[in-house]
Amino acid sequence: MIDRRTFVTALAATAAIVAAVPARASEEPIRIGEMNSYTRLPAFTLPYRNGWELALEEVNAAGGVLDRQIEVISKDDGGEPGTAVTMANDLLAREKVSLIFGTLLSNVGLALADFAKQKQIPFIAAEPLTDTIAWSQGNAYTFRLRPGTYVQAAMLAEEAAKLPAKRWAVVAPNYEYGKSAVEAFKTLLSAKRPDVEWVGEQWPALFKIDAGATVQALARTNPDAIYNVTFGADLIKFVREGKLRGLFEGRQVASILGGEPDWIDPLKDEAPEGWIVTGYPWYALETPEHVKFREAYQKRFNDYPRLGSVVGYAAMKTIAAAITKAGSTEPKAITAALRGLTLDSPLGRITYRAADQQSTMGTFVGRLTVKDGMPRMVDWRYGDGAQYLPSEAEAAKMRPAE
Amino acid sequence: MSFYAVQFLTGLASASSLFLVASGLSIIFGVSRVVNFAHGSFYMLGAYIAYSLTLRLGGGAFGFWGAIGLAAVAVGLIGVLMEMALLRRLYRSPELFQLVATFGVVLVVQDLALATWGPDDLLGPRAPGLSGAVSILGHRVPEYDLALIVIGPVVLVILWLLLNRTRWGILVRAATQDPEMAGALGINQKWLLTGVFFLGSLLAGLGGALQLPREPANLLMDMGIIAEAFVVVVIGGMGSIGGAFLAAVVIGELQAFGILIFPEITLVLLFLVMAVVLVIRPWGLLGKPEAIIPKAAARDVGRPFRPLKAAWRWAGLGLLGLLVALPATAGDYALQVASEVLIFTLFAASLHFLMGIGGMISFGHAAYLGFGAYGSALAVHHLGAPMEAALIAAPLLAGMGGLVFGWFCVRLSGVYLAMLTLAFAQIAWSGVFQWYDFTGGDNGLIGIWPAPWAAGAAGYYYLTLMLTVAALWVLKRAVFSPFGFALRAGRDSRLRAEALGIDVRRVQWLAFALSGAAAGLAGGLYAFLKGSVFPTVMAIPVSVDGLVMVLLGGVHTVLGPLIGAVAFTGLKIGIAAETHFWRILLGGLILATVLAFPKGIAGFLKDKLMRPER
Amino acid sequence: MSPLLAIHDLSKAFGGVEAVRSVSFEVAAGEAVALIGPNGAGKTTCFNLIGGQLRPDAGGIEFRGRDIAGWPPHKVWRLGIGRTFQVAAIFPSMTVQENVQMAMVSHTGRALNLLTPLAGLEAEKADALLERVGLAAQARRACGLLAYGDLKRLELALALANDPALLLMDEPMAGVARGERAELMALIGRVVAEEGVSVLFTEHDMDVVFGHASRIVVLHRGEVVADGAPEAVRADARVREVYLGAEAGQGGQPC
Known part of the structure; x- marks a missing residue:
């Protein structure tokens, strides 16, 4: 089975990375700390790990940076902010890393962001979606790579505004990500379409959706369209029940992250066709930088990349670029280098904006369909983060004074 | 109108799944008194095994239903394996000790499932x-929901017949009512228990397997279901299968209709209902009230505490000396870990004060850790309080939490009391989780760093050491004071204690406050150690960690919880820092430990090192 | 002079069953009153009503002129009513001495004291009391290791720890080997006489009842059927009919 092989490979790779001291490096390797919810949310984080491992191998094979190899010390935060801080202490005090990157869960990301500020060490929040990490609770040491909730919602809202639908209902997991994804979407869509009416809301507890009851409750409000924020097992349950009960018939659905293979692929041929989603069409993105990445990834892991893989890959490339630019492994120098850093990612050129330290990595928006038994995005386009983020001046205003 | 009827059917379908899992748990608990955390893991395994079997057996009706049945039986056998290889060796251990073993199984199964089935959700x-939907009153209802609505009651009837019309079932019921009596009647308890675990685990597996058409097999299923299953068992009444069914229906329907009025209530509804039921009808909907007049003496309360011999006192002082000298040799990380271990030692000791001394099991002790952590964080965040003041706020808020929760809890006893503590902890958790403006919700409160003089690892370590040792000294002093003895008196024999002028309820109530305050201080220290506070600090896993520490160390000793906390926290941090596969290692170590020390680590030391009393 | 304990029209029902029906009797200072009756007569229920373990449905319980009906056990005890149970109730996780110390500390109202170690409180007084019940040699032992007869002695010591005016003893001989009974009963008699305590007790052993009671109250199906001196009760035709007849019919099984 592929999965068992992945597991063994991952195990071996981790062991190799943690243990191996590159033979040819005359100097000590540059030590980088990494952390994610590997045990809590492996479906998203293991492909992410593959991504940064691939980039790490490429960087080291090309001679490393500053003529030194990069060594990554990887930790599992178990999905707990408290554990994350313990691990970060370990990385900083015992492993003497120059930088920390990773995290997926928003609260873990925020805990580490504050830790980074306190310890004055650069932290690249690779995957957290919460925008507080860049704006209302942003700090000088924290950089966020992935496009946040606001950008994703903005791209969806733009498409949603083109629909005739007036009556909208929302369903979202009951926690900060769900709340802010709904709030952003509502604000942006209402701004574009003042005639839109919000007729119903459902807030199932994260990963505990009572799908049948939720679908019924949504149908009862008789919306023209539905905005979905659920993901993971919740999304799968919601889609199955919704299809069975005819919730989606004659209704438009906009679903944030719904096109990311990490979350939608388990549905296989049952993926809901016609949904407007943000996501990652790895199968159809034929830009040279992406093709190169995809081929390398497939060759290395015998598996296709997920969005997490792209983020992990780009995070490691960011680190290499930042250290090269800084010409030093001093945390202060790296932090300074990261501000305004521009580099090429598999999704194109991205910049870490100096004002809010948010990267301009964008995402794809399109319609979901099923091809060869797997979910696929069609009619998609790439939205550059720079187009959808608030201007740097506006973003800077949202951040606390330093 | 038709909408409500259909919503009712939807609630019934959810109730059926919940009932299957809960009935298994109820049967196991009723006979063995084992609080089986692994029940959720069995549910998850049921789904995964059924998934794999459907791939092998093909998609026809035979393949599908065959896979469901085989998966249930396979999980039943896994339950038998756990009972025979593990729990059977632990029935003579202190009450609840088996819980630690089942927790070890949970950890091991999590990593094994990840290794076997991979990280992706498997649909x-x-x-x-039954793949379509039928139209009822103009609404579409999935056929499979209707099947589940039938399966639930059918299983209920089969269980009823099994328990009431077979000799085996009558023995099971006898053992449920009075395990000791059943033993005295010469019932072969060994095989009775094995059989019960087979049946209970089979039901969990069946519940999981039947979810397959509704929910992908995924790695979060185990933790998702276990708390709910316990709630259903408690609301229905321990050991009552009919009660479990009724409770499942109540929960299923409240869920289905609750979200129409309060869409955000799902987070807490379950625990609100349980708290209300426990306060109004403590023995559950269909359970039998416990005897009005308590028994003369508790079954298992341990032996008198003996003061440590001089040599041990010196050893203790020596250890303290080593702890004081630690910053001279240890690096920052080691000091931070040491601080965390000290904090959890205090947390475990506070839980032990309730559990070990007071005989009141708390399944929700993380609430007080959380109250303390939030007490500090809120004082800093909203009032701009300095660290010193915030650290005073922590035990105060947590102590008040103990007073409020304790007031209700001391009106109950045993497992019902334990479940009410869990309900309150979950209610507090969801309050903190949803009150964004005040607590920051699940994004927590950040920027809770120590005062400059304690900002360094060594400075904060000394602060933690000082406060922890002081609090432990107060707790120890309390254990050996009249108050501590009165608390033990109420635990040993409530009847006698009350007939000696001790207001047991008041003593227990104050114990809640004292224990809460001690845990709260630990929480305050934790907040400043981490620099931030999140609702996870008061979530169920932290409560479970506390239980494991106390039980692993030895509930009937004073030093046990300290040893348990050091061993568990140290191991958890140590292993997790080294490998992503920490769960299987930690779980394996826990299993090895419980098998080697079936009376807890300190219980073992007490037996081996101290002269047995004649 | 008003009696020490006066029960009047006391009633208690469980579900539909009336365990105690309009029971009235008195215990005067210095008396040893036996409450007897066949199984299910309501003796233990009476005790639990007086001791506060149960709340009466109706009726009054006056102790030294105060109505204590419905008071919780710990308050009843504070007024000076000691109690032993059918199955000896002690604190098994403590030593014998600690049991008695606990009782004495509670008597002096220091049970909520958090800071003084119990070890130094009332230790000598506890030892003195243990001496009197013949347990001095066992003082440091864990209660769990005591023989049952010794547990009964310990319970007696606990019941006496607050210098009670009235002692309620529910079947003091239950579970005690026949050979030990005489000695234990002699001890109880001696201590009771020394302390000047009044006693209300139940017992199935008729030798004990008629040997030690100054008065006997007979209960049958929750009602008082006789109340008087031992000779009078022994001679009472109704008692012979309902009690001794019933007893004989049940084979005289205690409990």
Whole structure:
């Protein structure tokens, strides 16, 4: 089975990375700390790990940076902010890393962001979606790579505004990500379409959706369209029940992250066709930088990349670029280098904006369909983060004074 | 109108799944008194095994239903394996000790499932012949929901017949009512228990397997279901299968209709209902009230505490000396870990004060850790309080939490009391989780760093050491004071204690406050150690960690919880820092430990090192 | 002079069953009153009503002129009513001495004291009391290791720890080997006489009842059927009919 092989490979790779001291490096390797919810949310984080491992191998094979190899010390935060801080202490005090990157869960990301500020060490929040990490609770040491909730919602809202639908209902997991994804979407869509009416809301507890009851409750409000924020097992349950009960018939659905293979692929041929989603069409993105990445990834892991893989890959490339630019492994120098850093990612050129330290990595928006038994995005386009983020001046205003 | 009827059917379908899992748990608990955390893991395994079997057996009706049945039986056998290899060796251990072993199983199963089935959610096939929906009153209802609505009561009837019309069932019921009596009647308890675990685990597996058409097999299923299953068992009444069914229906329907009025209530509804039921009808909907007049003496309360011999006192002082000298040799990380271990030692000791001394099991002790952590964080965040003041706020808020929760809890006893503590902890957790403006919700409160003089690892370590040792000294002093003895008196024999002028309820109530305050101080220290506070600090896993520490160390000793906390926290941090596969290692170590020390680590030391009393 | 304990029209029902029906009797200072009756007569229920373990449905319980009906056990005890149970109730996780110390500390109202170690409180007084019940040699032992007869002695010591005016003893001989009974009963008699305590007790052993009671109250199906001196009760035709007849019919099984 592929999965068992992945597991063994991952195990071996981790062991190799943690243990191996590159033979040819005359100097000590540059030590980088990494952390994610590997045990809590492996479906998203293991492909992410593959991504940064691939980039790490490429960087080291090309001679490393500053003529030194990069060594990554990887930790599992178990999905707990408290554990994350313990691990970060370990990385900083015992492993003497120059930088920390990773995290997926928003609260873990925020805990580490504050830790980074306190310890004055650069932290690249690779995957957290919460925008507080860049704006209302942003700090000088924290950089966020992935496009946040606001950008994703903005791209969806733009498409949603083109629909005739007036009556909208929302369903979202009951926690900060769900709340802010709904709030952003509502604000942006209402701004574009003042005639839109919000007729119903459902807030199932994260990963505990009572799908049948939720679908019924949504149908009862008789919306023209539905905005979905659920993901993971919740999304799968919601889609199955919704299809069975005819919730989606004659209704438009906009679903944030719904096109990311990490979350939608388990549905296989049952993926809901016609949904407007943000996501990652790895199968159809034929830009040279992406093709190169995809081929390398497939060759290395015998598996296709997920969005997490792209983020992990780009995070490691960011680190290499930042250290090269800084010409030093001093945390202060790296932090300074990261501000305004521009580099090429598999999704194109991205910049870490100096004002809010948010990267301009964008995402794809399109319609979901099923091809060869797997979910696929069609009619998609790439939205550059720079187009959808608030201007740097506006973003800077949202951040606390330093 | 038709909408409500259909919503009712939807609630019934959810109730059926919940009932299957809960009935298994109820049967196991009723006979063995084992609080089986692994029940959720069995549910998850049921789904995964059924998924794999459907791939092998093909998609026809035979393949599908065959896979469901085989998966249930396979999980039943896994339950038998756990009972025979593990729990059977632990029945003579102190009460609840088996809980630690089942927790070890949970950890091991999590990593094994990840290794076997991979990280992705696995969506199984729909049930052949039941894959569509039928129109009822103009609404579409999935056929499979209707099947579940039938399966639930059918299983209920089969269980009823099994328990009331077979000799085996009558023995099971006898053992449920009075395990000791059943033993005295010469019932072969060994095989009775094995049989019960087979049946209970089979039901969990069946519940999981039947979810396959509704929910992908995924790695979060185990933790998702276990708390709910316990709630259903408690609301229905321990050991009552009919009660479990009724409770499942109540929960299923409240969920289905609750979200129409309060869409955000799902987070807490379950625990609100349980708290209300426990306060109004402590023995559950269909359970039998416990005897009005308590028994003369508790079954298992341990032996008198003996003061440590001089040599041990010196050893203790020596250890303290080493702890004081630690910053001279240890690096920052080691000091931070040491601080965390000290904090959890205090947390465990506070839990032990309730559990070990007071005989009141708390399944929700993380609430007080959380109250303390939030007490500090809120004082800093909203009032701009300095660290010193915030650290005073922590035990105060947590102590008040103990007073409020304790007031209700001391009106109950045993497992019902334990479940009410869990309900309150979950209610507090969801309050903190949803009150964004005040607590920051699940994004927590950040920027809670120590005052400059304690900002360094060594400075904060000394602060933690000082406060922890002081609090432990107060707790120890309390254990050996009249108050501590009065608390033990109420635990040993409530009847006698009350007939000696001790207001047991008041003593227990104050114990809640004292224990809460001690845990709260630990929480305050934790907040400043981490620099931030999140609702996870008061979530169920932290409560479970506390239980494991106390039980692993030895509930009937004063030093046990300290040893348990050091061993568990140290191991958890140490292993997790080294490998992503920490769960299987930690779980394996826990299993090895419980098998080697079936009376807890300190219980073992007490037996081996101290002269047995004549 | 008003009696020490006066029960009047006391009633208690469980579900539909009336365990105690309009029971009235008195215990005067210095008396040893036996409450007897066949199984299910309501003796233990009476005790639990007086001791506060149960709340009466109706009726009054006056102790030294105060109505204590419905008071919780710990308050009843504070007024000076000691109690032993059918199955000896002690604190098994403590030593014998600690049991008695606990009782004495509670008597002096220091049970909520958090800071003084119990070890130094009332230790000598506890030892003195243990001496009197013949347990001095066992003082440091864990209660769990005591023989049952010794547990009964310990319970007696606990019941006496607050210098009670009235002692309620529910079947003091239950579970005690026949050979030990005489000695234990002699001890109880001696201590009771020394302390000047009044006693209300139940017992199935008729030798004990008629040997030690100054008065006997007979209960049958929750009602008082006789109340008087031992000779009078022994001679009472109704008692012979309902009690001794019933007893004989049940084979005289205690409990």
